[in-house]
Amino acid sequence: MSNSIPEIEDADMMLCVGTNMTECHPIIAVRVKKAVRKGAKLYVVDPRKIPLTEYATGHLPLKLGSDVALFNAMAKVIIDEGLADMEYSEERTEGFEELKKHLEPFTIEYGEEISGVPAKLIRECAIAYASAESAGIYYTLGITEHICGVSNVQSLCNLALITGNLGKRSDGVNPLRGQNNIQGAGDTGALPNNYPGFQSVDDPVSQAKFEKAWGVPMDPHKGITKIAALDHAVDGRIKAMWICGENTLVTDPDVKHTTKALESLDFLVVQDMFLTDTAKLADVVFPAAAFTEVDGFFTNSDRRVQRIRKAANPPGDAMPDWWIIAHVAKRMTNDVHFDYENSEQVFDELASLSPIYAGLNYDRIERGDLAWPVPELDHPGTPILHEGEFLNGKGKLQLLNYVPPSENPDEEYPFYLTTGRRLPTYHSNTMTGRSGGFRILVPNEWLEIHPADAEKLGLEDGDWSKIKSRRGEVITRVAITKTSPRGTVFMSFAFPEEVMTNIVTNPEVDPKTETPEFKVAAVSIVRVEAPTGLGASEPLRANPDVEDPHLG
Numbered sequence: 366m367s368n369s370i371p372e373i374e375d376a377d378m379m380l381c382v383g384t385n386m387t388e389c390h391p392i393i394a395v396r397v398k399k400a401v402r403k404g405a406k407l408y409v410v411d412p413r414k415i416p417l418t419e420y421a422t423g424h425l426p427l428k429l430g431s432d433v434a435l436f437n438a439m440a441k442v443i444i445d446e447g448l449a450d451m452e453y454s455e456e457r458t459e460g461f462e463e464l465k466k467h468l469e470p471f472t473i474e475y476g477e478e479i480s481g482v483p484a485k486l487i488r489e490c491a492i493a494y495a496s497a498e499s500a501g502i503y504y505t506l507g508i509t510e511h512i513c514g515v516s517n518v519q520s521l522c523n524l525a526l527i528t529g530n531l532g533k534r535s536d537g538v539n540p541l542r543g544q545n546n547i548q549g550a551g552d553t554g555a556l557p558n559n560y561p562g563f564q565s566v567d568d569p570v571s572q573a574k575f576e577k578a579w580g581v582p583m584d585p586h587k588g589i590t591k592i593a594a595l596d597h598a599v600d601g602r603i604k605a606m607w608i609c610g611e612n613t614l615v616t617d618p619d620v621k622h623t624t625k626a627l628e629s630l631d632f633l634v635v636q637d638m639f640l641t642d643t644a645k646l647a648d649v650v651f652p653a654a655a656f657t658e659v660d661g662f663f664t665n666s667d668r669r670v671q672r673i674r675k676a677a678n679p680p681g682d683a684m685p686d687w688w689i690i691a692h693v694a695k696r697m698t699n700d701v702h703f704d705y706e707n708s709e710q711v712f713d714e715l716a717s718l719s720p721i722y723a724g725l726n727y728d729r730i731e732r733g734d735l736a737w738p739v740p741e742l743d744h745p746g747t748p749i750l751h752e753g754e755f756l757n758g759k760g761k762l763q764l765l766n767y768v769p770p771s772e773n774p775d776e777e778y779p780f781y782l783t784t785g786r787r788l789p790t791y792h793s794n795t796m797t798g799r800s801g802g803f804r805i806l807v808p809n810e811w812l813e814i815h816p817a818d819a820e821k822l823g824l825e826d827g828d829w830s831k832i833k834s835r836r837g838e839v840i841t842r843v844a845i846t847k848t849s850p851r852g853t854v855f856m857s858f859a860f861p862e863e864v865m866t867n868i869v870t871n872p873e874v875d876p877k878t879e880t881p882e883f884k885v886a887a888v889s890i891v892r893v894e895a896p897t898g899l900g901a902s903e904p905l906r907a908n909p910d911v912e913d914p915h916l917g
């Protein structure tokens with residue numbers, strides 16, 4: 366995030382895009398609700414009527430994958446109405462005139478035609494965003510898990526840059542990070558293109574620095590993404606794989622392809638807390654300790670570096686992840702660099718090699734209130750990025766075009782399927798599925814479908830249906846609800862033992878990030894008889910229309 370979480374409650378305007386915050390980031394959503402209570406405007410851009418819309422000044426229910434058309438139209442309104450911050454644009458950005466010209470065809474009428482959001486509402490939202498003193502953008506997977514994910518994000522950056530809403534309190538462009546320590550994983554170099562501290566692997570200065578520190582030559586080439594690695598497992602270029610903390614078989618798109626990839630490997634290692642579907646395919650399984658069973662550090666969504674502390678002993682042979690990796694590495698290389706005695710030594714090495722962590726140590730992160738960059742030991746941290754200037758010079762405005770999703774409804778597959786999360790379950794349910802309480806809240810999967818679509822298909826609430834895409838098919842119950850718009854259905858992926866949702870999802874990726882288009886697949890839906898064996902008697906499910914428990 367460019368800004369810190371507590372600031373959100375002082376925003377004057379919040380633009381929440383493709384983020385089902387009350388279910389997926391409930392703690393952050395509390396700040397949004399507080400801001401609304403203090404009088405802030407809230408606009409929600411999401412195809413579905415998610416619980417956050419209950420608090421919204423306006424809900425823009427756009428068609429799947431049409432964000433660029435919508436945000437370009439908003440940018441044009443802002444410029445045409447004279448609401449752009451010209452001083453900021455001149456001082457801190459480049460390409461304003463080019464953007465203005467590029468946006469000429471992106472009228473609000475065109476925006477309406479592509480996104481389905483009424484032109485008037487697009488205009489209202491644009492004016493509210495541009496006229497607010499501090500307007501923050503918050504987004505999550507609804508815009509990144511598309512073949513146009515990068516363009517989607519850049520179209521939001523354009524809005525922030527032309528209105529000067531980047532670099533001060535309660536504004537910014539804020540991706541809410543997904544898993545608890547996904548930010549920390551990136552910080553420590555678990556990315557194909559960076560050393561720890563986001564230092565590029567193809568930068569000779571960084572290469573020299575890490576060669577000196579680690580005493581071995583660095584590979585000067587960027588690595589590949591997981592998506593590419595699975596493809597290479599199929600084509601035989603990759604023979605062995607080590608999967609740490611991921612249930613890849615269940616959570617990657619196109620399960621048939623993933624299964625083939627993992628089965629093609631000569632050697633698979635899985636490091637997990639549980640014997641997951643992925644771990645069952647492994648030659649070696651390393652039992653990992655849970656976050657409550659280890660000492661270490663996590664970096665959260667707003668870049669605050671925090672200690673985690675051991676509260677219980679791990680069961681059986683389970684060991685901390687860093688310990689397992691270091692011990693295998695030591696046996697492979699006999700390199701003394703892997704002789705860490707504790708997680709603090711790992712942290713100190715990270716800080717010594719990464720300028721953004723240079724001013725941190727275990728004492729300084731004791732209270733967990735410092736956001737990186739923290740370049741020196743007496744530095745107070747940087748809760749707000751880009752204050753006064755951008756690190757890389759000027760903010761470049763991007764000339765973006767609308768690109769439709771890679772699959773769109775046709776006669777054979779007449780519905781859009783979008784997938785995501787529900788509050789009581791976490792991803793493949795390996796963890797939440799082990800708790801009885803969660804099972805009461807969400808006992809099984811269901812397909813969320815609009816009443817008009819259900820009627821056309823002869824479906825009644827609780828009926829069983831077959832959802833089929835170009836990749837394969839699954840069977841699940843249906844829940845009739847107005848949460849999803851007509852023509853678009855929704856499923857989670859939390860019950861793989863019954864409904865392997867990712868059999869049907871679309872493996873097409875954004876060409877820059879190789880993030881799959883989990884958010885759009887074309888599917889057909891037909892009513893089927895209840896399968897024997899599965900949930901035999903009464904259809905079990907929680908009612909999705911029940912009020913948001915966080916209301917009020």
Ligand SMILES: Nc1nc2c(c(=O)[nH]1)N[C@H]1C(S)=C(S)[C@@H](COP(=O)(O)OP(=O)(O)OC[C@H]3O[C@@H](n4cnc5c(=O)[nH]c(N)nc54)[C@H](O)[C@@H]3O)O[C@H]1N2
Binds near residue numbers: 384410791
């Ligand atoms: N309870 C719970 N919380 C979680 C998780 C969990 O599994 N369970 N997972 C965590 C992780 S790793 C992540 S990444 C986050 C994900 O957090 P979110 O991204 O908020 O969750 P999703 O449900 O995947 O999808 C978000 C929204 O995108 C909308 N959407 C779909 N297509 C489009 C589109 O084309 N445009 C726009 N504007 N919106 C669209 C969907 O309707 C949905 O409401 O949640 C984190 N928090």
Ligand SMILES: Nc1nc2c(c(=O)[nH]1)N[C@H]1C(S)=C(S)[C@@H](COP(=O)(O)OP(=O)(O)OC[C@H]3O[C@@H](n4cnc5c(=O)[nH]c(N)nc54)[C@H](O)[C@@H]3O)O[C@H]1N2
Binds near residue numbers: 641655784785857870
């Ligand atoms: N259809 C569809 N598919 C999606 C998405 C979607 O929106 N739609 N979203 C995608 C996104 S954003 C994400 S993040 C992925 C999530 O995909 P995964 O990360 O594969 O999902 P999880 O079920 O959370 O699996 C995490 C695994 O880590 C293990 N684990 C937990 N803690 C530790 C630990 O400390 N150490 C080790 N070694 N293991 C641990 C858990 O037991 C679990 O098996 O799913 C992706 N897949």
Ligand SMILES: [Mo]
Binds near residue numbers: 543544
């Ligand atoms: Mo995620």
